[in-house]
Amino acid sequence: MIEEHLVRAAQRGDTVAMNEVLDALTPYVGRICGPIALHDGADAAQEALIAIFRGLHSLQEPAALFGWARAIAVREAVRVARRGQRQLPAELTDLPAADDPQLAIDVQDVLRRLSPEHRAVLVLRDLEGMDEQAAAAVLDVPEGTAKSRLHRARASFRKAWSS
Amino acid sequence: MNWPQVELTDVERFRALAAAVPGAAVTERVLPQEPDRVQAMLADLDVFATIHADLVSATLEERDGDYVVVLAKGARGQRARLKGQFRPGWCWLQSRFLIIGMAVAAEPGGGTRVALTGGIRVPGRGAIIPIKVRQESSKALDRLQQLLRD
Incomplete structure (x- = not known):
């Protein structure tokens, strides 16, 4: 988990806070993307994190960070896996x-x-x-x-x- | 249930963080040296100051685990208090007017991938003024390569 004030700071453009959010989210995103994208899991997790950080400013409620990130991670993992079509x-x-x-x-x-x-x-x-x-x-x-x-x-x- | 896990390298994580910072173009290069050696060199603040052309020195002021405060002095007498995460293989520091990031990962097949970004921060924002970001990172990588050869 991560404190809400760090998420808000990251949304305001504090890149050190963004780094902390990254540390908190990376294992979680990897856990979602691994079983869905399989051998493309690393690509999926990286693309999911990019989508998450690019969209972070649009997150309305910092307490909902992980649920919001989960939806993006699932979407990206399915997309990357489909691209692989293996x-x-x-x-x-x-x-x-x-x-x-x-x-x-x-x-x-x-x-x-x-x-x-x-x-x-x-x-x-x-x-x-x-x-x-x-x-x-x-x-x-x-x-x-x-x-x-x-x-x-x-x-x-x-x-x-x-x- | 034995679910497959994904562990991203620091360079992969770095790309994601930089992607969220407008202007933070990432320059990457694969060096022939082993990751341990490259990481050890980049963990040295003197090396940090040497490879970044605008800096003449970088001094550790505070450390709390991986989080540091570094006083950086520029060639024209300017000073910056850089705060952020600085550990072997990873650096993400910001001051009011600067952002500097580096990441290192073992390259499959041998060698070390190094990724850099950094430049003048748009005051108060998570953005870098997009002028010569790639050129400066490329020069920093040239200097790092030279140091590794010496």
């Missing part, structure tokens, strides 16, 4: 729960087979702990779409295991 879509099978112990595996291979949009909803739901309504708002899609993507994403984990 993923293969997953297929539907059944649905493990978020706390299913079977999900506690090395997820790299399974994530690679999902689309960036599916990885994004999985990150928001299972890594960030958001409900489907909030995840849908971040992704700017209807709640039903977010739910469907989550279903597909979890299904691919189940499939990867049972194969």
